[in-house]
Amino acid sequence: MKLPPPLQAALTALRSAGGRPRLVGGSVRDWLLGLEAKDFDIEVYGMDYEAMGRALAAFGPTDVVGRSFGVVKVRIAGAEYDFSLPRRESKTGAGHRGFVVAPDSTLTEAEAAARRDFTVNAIAYDPLEDRILDFHHGVADLKKKILRHTSPAFTEDPLRVLRAFQFAARFEFTLAPETAVLCHSIRDTNAELPVERVWGEWEKWAVKSAKPSLGLTILKQTGWLQHYPEIAALDGLPQEPEWHPEGDVFVHTGHCLDALVRLDSWRKGTPATRRMLSLAVLAHDFGKAGTTKQAERRGRLRWTSPEHEAAGGPLAETFLPRIGAPLDLITFVRPLVVNHLLHHDGPAEYRDTTVRRLARKVAPATLDDLMAVMWSDHLGRPPLVSAETEKRLGFLRQAAQKLALEHAAPKPIVLGRHLIALGRKPGPDFGPALDAAFESQLDGAFADEPGGLEWLKNYLRAHPSL
Template sequence: MKFKFEGLEKQVLDSLSKKGRIYLVGGIVRDYLLYHQVDYHDVDVEIYDLEIEEIDAILSKYGHVNRIGKSFGILKLDTLPHFDFAMPRKESKSGKTHREFDVTVCKNLDLKEACRRRDFTINAFMYDYKNDQILDFYNGKVDLQKGILKMIDEKTFQEDPLRILRLAQFMARFEMKADKKTKEVCQRMVQKGELDYLSKERVLQEYNKLLLSIHPSIGLKFLLEIGAIIEPLETLVTCPQRLDFHPEGNVMNHTLLVVDLAALCRQKTSWPLAFMWSALLHDIGKPLVTTPEGKAPGHNESGVQVFNQYFNHFFENKKIKKYIKTMIYYHMHLMNMVRNQSKDYSYYKLLKGIEGIFPLEDLVCMSKCDKLGRLANRPETISTLDAYVEEKVSRLGKHALKPIIDGKILIDLGFQPNDEFKELLDWAYDLQMRDHDFESIIKLLKGRQNGR
């Protein structure tokens, strides 16, 4: 096999190879074996027989070198930002957080020993750049063929609890199973509370990868089985639904079906990651309002409440929070409007609620995933939804109405800017959505001004 490096990439690797031994490690080798091609977006190079100063000197000929992890022996080159250049190292945990590790850099470390710190056998391959050879000390090729994710070393694996979440997202991305012993070790780590020491940023990163995978439910089911799912998703397991509408059973069963459907259409949406989070959390409010009969009135409103309580701090990006909360709130609206054959006013109100947050097409996709994410599929309802939306869009468009009454008009009419100003504008806009024209709204405003 040969990796295709050209231009500057090849010059840098050839220069390093003349002085020391260099190996491509990690995901790039795994992906080549899996798919027989890679996109070279993330290249890890491990360099042997050279001190960090020697590596620095070679790389400096080709750009500016940044020692992002000097104590870890890791260097970056500004002209090859997708490359990491690292010395071989051994790691041992010295505390509870991911930053508390003792690192020993050793330029002549035994190759098999150097691979021992890696998480899974399928991530422990080394590609000998000079000799065009793959080194596989832990039988990773066999595990790839069998579709098995297996830890390399029980002791080193337990030193980083993030590996539990990495296992889940690898399962979902590659549609693989966890080795029995590896799963048992993960379960013990969860029971010991090891996940409590992970930062929300690291947890979020792994969940993002899981949700953008081929088959998200595989990883989510694994986390459920070992008790590692983020709160309050675990409450969905014990929340019943009406079996005539949801023969798949509890809310979690429904959610798992929905996220897999969402994964199939997410690339059609304006923001795939936000869309997937919305699919995962769309029914998060059901446990708060579900009746003994399995009905869940107002679960969209309670869903926003649960999001604010448990997930608002989870996301730093305000726009993704707005997207998810809005999708939770409106995820049922279209289907309800179809069922009730709602008039134009309801459609305009919906457009106003989502305007500037996500396009109507995103909500249509979510509505379909929600409707089909059950074992009582009724495909005819999807056709009815499409026909309803197509008719509304053809007549009314897919964007909220632009207000025909603004603050200047109110002032010209003699209204004084005060606390009631916004309420007046909202009232006028509501009249507009109810199909009142400009003259009609002006007349009603004058009547209100005169106390009529």
């Protein structure tokens, strides 16, 4: 593993002082997967806390607030690293925090590795001898892309099920059958988890997934889908085979999510953009659970879900706080959910007024965000694609680009200061006047400040009492 030279020097100093430093956790897993190794965590054997601190003191400021956990944080050449002694965990109560964690220098490396959640995360690396330490056969599981619990103690921490959920999606892992059984056995302990920890795993799923559907599969496989009724309601919910050959709404949602993470809007997006788009696509068909029915279409009974997009908005609003999402995320996700069907029955060409109003309707999300959700929905019906739908989406993008509204909603040109400049005193009549100005702007009555001022003067002449 390629390590920063200053860190390598600190590891050498630890060995010279009698310690055996090992890299552990995610950095080792990611390196073996061919990914960039970062967030290096070091576990040190063969020395006590004071000796470890003395050996590291020469490399930078040390933070010993983690003494009770056997952790020394050291800032070396601008980067912070955690050096820890092997730790023993004792279960003392319910939930993620119901543990007593204490350093124990008598632990063997195999015993210390056994406290980790999955075998793929229990692999250690000796950086000074370039040697893998694999006491629980994690390398073999990594090659097979299998998530397998390291020990029966797995069940003591229910958060590990959600870690499996996001790991599966990020690294395209599947869950070992015996681990799925353990996860299923603790499905009723979900309530023990603090919502902020739940959100930590959901956010990783939303921002880092390579194949998000695999995470949903884990939730279903383990029985944990019961904690997310909006998603559970999609499982087995029928769709018309002619329009959705891929299967039920749960299957369709998985395909949509997998299509999303291949789009440039998601791949090149910021973490905030990825998070918003992933959750919007996840929620885009929540409304089908309450609207799906059979109705006559084209001469026979077919499965339909009329107005499901509008019905999905309130469901997204209740779902997001339950997983701990920031409340402001609702203002982005809801308009994407309730407007996601335009590509099915939208116009072949888009008038400027239509585009301006649509951009305003989905704000604070953008038309680019909406088109990413639409494309994901369109691509979520393999092998079915529609040239007509793709043409509509192309027309919408062209129209948004022409008006420079792809990445931002239109902003009001006429403002209160313009009324004041024309001699009006601020008051309750300002609101209706400014609203009328913005509506006219969206209709194309004016497109710049001089045009807005001319419109405003005409408006004031027609409303002399203002």
